[in-house]
Amino acid sequence: xxxxxxxxxxxxxxxxxxxxxxxxxxxxxxxxxxxxxxxxxxxxxxxxxxxxxxxxxxxxxxxxxxxxxxxxxxxxxxxxxxxxxxxxxxxxxxxxxxxxxxxxxxxxxxxxxxxxxxxxxxxxxxxxxxxxxxxxxxxxxxxxxxxxxxxxxxxxxxxxxxxxxxxxxxxxxxxxxxxxxxxxxxxxxxxxxxxxxxxxxxxxxxxxxxxxxxxxxxxxxxxxxxxxxxxxxxxxxxxxxxxxxxxxxxxxxxxxxxxxxxxxxxxxxxxxxx
Numbered sequence: 172x173x174x175x176x177x178x179x180x181x182x183x184x185x186x187x188x189x190x191x192x193x194x195x196x197x198x199x200x201x202x203x204x205x206x207x208x209x210x211x212x213x214x215x216x217x218x219x220x221x222x223x224x225x226x227x228x229x230x231x232x233x234x235x236x237x238x239x240x241x242x243x244x245x246x247x248x249x250x251x252x253x254x255x256x257x258x259x260x261x262x263x264x265x266x267x268x269x270x271x272x273x274x275x276x277x278x279x280x281x282x283x284x285x286x287x288x289x290x291x292x293x294x295x296x297x298x299x300x301x302x303x304x305x306x307x308x309x310x311x312x313x314x315x316x317x318x319x320x321x322x323x324x325x326x327x328x329x330x331x332x333x334x335x336x337x338x339x340x341x342x343x344x345x346x347x348x349x350x351x352x353x354x355x356x357x358x359x360x361x362x363x364x365x366x367x368x369x370x371x372x373x374x375x376x377x378x379x380x381x382x383x384x385x386x387x388x389x390x391x392x393x394x395x396x397x398x399x400x401x402x403x404x405x406x407x408x409x410x411x412x413x414x415x416x417x418x419x420x421x422x423x424x425x426x427x428x429x430x431x432x433x434x435x436x437x438x439x440x441x442x443x444x445x
Contacts, residue, residue: 172358172436172443174429175223175367176422180206184372185218187415191422194220197367200243201227201236223367224250224257225350229312232263240272244279251281256348258310259283266294284348289313289327299331303338308346308364315351325360332361344441353425355388358432362441371425374417381424388428 178184179196180203188196196219224247231238240260247257259276262268266288276283285306287299290313302309311331314324339345346364349357353368373379379392436442 173365177369197223199227201231224254226260228261256284286310310348312350371421375414383424383427
């Protein structure tokens with residue numbers, strides 16, 4: 172299982188991921204587009220096996236911004252030699268509009284990753300079945316939001332994977348990416364090909380430390396740590412250094428967990444060749 176570490180639009184985060192030995196990172200177009208000189212160049216891409224580009228449609232939606240599908244498509248075209256995969260541009264709450272964007276980007280010569288969502292109103296299950304038939308690699312989104320209870324998320328994912336496994340064959344295993352899925356129980360319950368995480372930056376934002384015990388991921392931190400937590404940009408130089416080290420440690424611990432999850436699925440007969 173591949174774990175992508177988010178926030179790769181920030182140079183400091185890129186440096187931390189490199190230091191920690193991460194091979195897969197994820198950047199968000201909604202943030203990148205505010206940086207006119209930003210380009211996912213060969214030098215950056217060469218530092219990682221894969222640079223995943225998320226559209227950031229949900230983040231833009233939450234602050235009342237819109238992303239133009241044609242502008243997003245042109246960015247993907249300009250960077251497609253270095254970015255793979257790149258997600259479709261969602262229309263939040265409108266699966267038909269999202270499908271229109273998928274078709275528009277494909278008409279531009281792109282191959283965006285389609286996404287099936289846990290959402291209100293619910294997206295039709297036939298759409299997921301269609302993705303299983305038409306695409307070898309797609310994503311499931313909406314699971315990381317707080318709009319649904321853990322039990323609702325499990326019911327949704329159980330249904331998703333029941334549909335996926337009906338289309339899964341040894342000759343054609345279906346690759347599924349889980350947006351924001353890093354909970355150990357969910358990783359052990361379903362054979363994800365890849366997931367992404369922003370949780371590694373809790374060292375900087377909430378002053379928490381991860382520890383992989385060999386069986387489960389512990390989250391360590393004192394009440395004093397939490398009370399004093401704050402953004403990295405308001406910490407003094409010593410604080411920034413200390414919590415940069417904490418972020419690096421957290422990436423390493425998540426990598427240990429992802430390797431353990433990979434081994435679990437290998438023991439169950441799920442092994443990805445690429």
